[in-house]
Amino acid sequence: MRHGVRIGIDVGKARIGVSRSDPHGMLATPVETIKRDNSSRQDTAPEDRTRIISIVTELGAVEIVVGLPLALSGATTASTSDAIGFAEALAGASDVPVRLVDERLSTVSAQAALRASGRSARTQRPVVDQVAATIILQHALDTERATGNPAGTLVDPTGGAS
Numbered sequence: 001m002r003h004g005v006r007i008g009i010d011v012g013k014a015r016i017g018v019s020r021s022d023p024h025g026m027l028a029t030p031v032e033t034i035k036r037d038n039s040s041r042q043d044t045a046p047e048d049r050t051r052i053i054s055i056v057t058e059l060g061a062v063e064i065v066v067g068l069p070l071a072l073s074g075a076t077t078a079s080t081s082d083a084i085g086f087a088e089a090l091a092g093a094s095d096v097p098v099r100l101v102d103e104r105l106s107t108v109s110a111q112a113a114l115r116a117s118g119r120s121a122r123t124q125r126p127v128v129d130q131v132a133a134t135i136i137l138q139h140a141l142d143t144e145r146a147t148g149n150p151a152g153t154l155v156d157p158t159g160g161a162s
Contacts, residue, residue: 008137
């Protein structure tokens, strides 16, 4: 298992969930929810991406893991393209590697876990994205521990996954 903090990202249309791992890559925990900046300003980086890079720097992260939302069949969707574009932008703006990891059902799992803990649908909204990011990152950590290889695919900072 590689050593170092990893950052997990759940990209949504309105919000982005952020999680982190411990330096040993054993456990993922929620960090925060960031409002999605869908502005089309060309002169500066969007505030959401700037905040994520700030978290990466603050925590000395060695990798960013972005959830790749696929249909249950494995087919791509509009959300898949959005997550890939976001991951590519992060890879271009960050000095650390960015990986895309299959996140099928992570939000559904997060909602079920919050419901089981007694949270109503209304009180889930502020934290469901963080919990989904935590589930995505924990899956990536568990996969790496089981296989010895990093989970998912590495994003090329010039645009694309490898």
